[in-house]
Amino acid sequence: LSPLEVAEAYLRRVRELDPGLKAFLTLNERLLEEARRVERDLPLAGLLVAVKDNIATKGLRTTAGSRLLENFVPPYDATAVARLKAQGALVLGKTNLDEFGMGSSTEHSAFFPSKNPFDPSRVPGGSSGGSAAAVAADLAPLALGSDTGGSVRQPASFCGVYGLKPTYGRVSRFGLVAYASSLEGIGPMARSVRDLALLMDAMAGLDPMDATSLDLPPRFQEALEEPLPPLRLGVVREGLSGNSPGVERALEEALGVFQGLGLRVKEVSWPSLPLALAAYYILAPAEASSNLARYDGTLFGTRAEGEEVWQVVEATRARFGLEVKRRVLVGTFVLSSGYYEAYYERAQAFRARLKAEARALFQEVDLLLLPTTPHPAFPLGGRPDPLAMYREDLYTVGANLTGLPALSLPAGFEGHLPVGLQLLAPWGKDELLLRAALAHE
Ligand code: GLN
DSSP: OOHHHHHHHHHHHHHHHHHHHOOEEEEOTTHHHHHHHOOTTSTTTTOEEEEETTBOBTTBOOOTTOGGGTTOOOSSOOHHHHHHHHTTOEEEEEEOOSGGGOOSSSTTOSSOOOOBTTBTTBOOOSSSHHHHHHHHTTSSSEEEEEESSSTTHHHHHHHTOEEEEOSTTSSOOTTBOOSSTTTOEEEEEESSHHHHHHHHHHHOSOOTTOTTOOOOOOOHHHHTTSOOOOOEEEEEOTTOOOOOHHHHHHHHHHHHHHHHTTOEEEEEOOTTGGGHHHHHHHHHHHHHHHHGGGOSSSSSSOOOOOSSHHHHHHHHHTTSOHHHHHHHHHHHHHTSTTTTIIIIIHHHHHHHHHHHHHHHHHHHOSEEEEESSSSSOOBTTOOOSHHHHHHTTTTTHHHHHHTOOEEEEEEEEETTEEEEEEEEOSTTOHHHHHHHHHHHO
């Protein structure tokens, strides 16, 4: 098959099936032309990638799921996208997300919610729900998501695909629409571990455009050829109850699989993990309130009408969705004089403690196993209470607060719905995560 034939086949499939799933916000209108012209000897020649719509794509609308950016066409590519393109990959289209990445279901998209391919009455997860749904339904072979508090891993688990949140800084954030800069990064989603490796080898590495990017050269595909040593696998249970029966069963089964592969399973404790959610929902909104201040219609954000500048600003910012407004208000509050010490500073101190505990834990074990989510995909409209929506992120935010790499792998079903489990590794050991996931596959 030529790149053109593959692109035509995928476009046909998207046109047929996406009206039911609503995974895409924008399709790349130039795809066929690009497929015709792609240099055939490049390593990723013609590989189609769906890109979450908070990742900048040159000449292709990038909305971040928000009315504020609904007409924004970036004049540049995110580094991750530029590197994929340089190897011959093509952007198939841009996928739906919760506005600015704020949510766990894609229901906070300013445009429409996406649906779970396993059950269209349920959410695909979020915020990278469009990417997960597209990969699960094979509307795209591969996708990029972003993960601030679980947005690659949770939708991957709800849709039965693999998703990696790399070590903080391993993939450049240049061109990722900022939500909470100290927590987030771009990560790959795919139906196999080898596909994750393919994307990581192309995307990861130092980038002069992102001062927090790491000089850790990726060696994912190479690492997958090495046999898995008899690692120590820690499993955290204390303080983390309330999982659905299917999640508990998947956990037991996976422990069995890993034991069969020669890993030594050990119960460990990460005492502060149950509190990570509270710290996350202070720190993430705090950073968001600062990052989103730029969308006031003067330089950034679709400008609303108004006589005076303050009226322009007010009318422009009124276009934020309800959840975004809530986060900006919470963030402004926890950073304000008199409350800063009580909330922001304590959350930062907690973050340091969580990191120290993780460091100690990884003296005892080489990998950690946790559920990705407490239960499989919930119904559309099933989490009207914002706090209930936040609680969905119980197991995922720990990796973001610590910067550690974490991978969600498909681990069975509860009824007709996929269940995912999460592996965590020490800082910079992303390759090890993929080796363990491949052995499990
Ligand atoms: N659900 C979390 C939030 O709303 C995580 C989102 C994300 O990782 N982008 O903040």
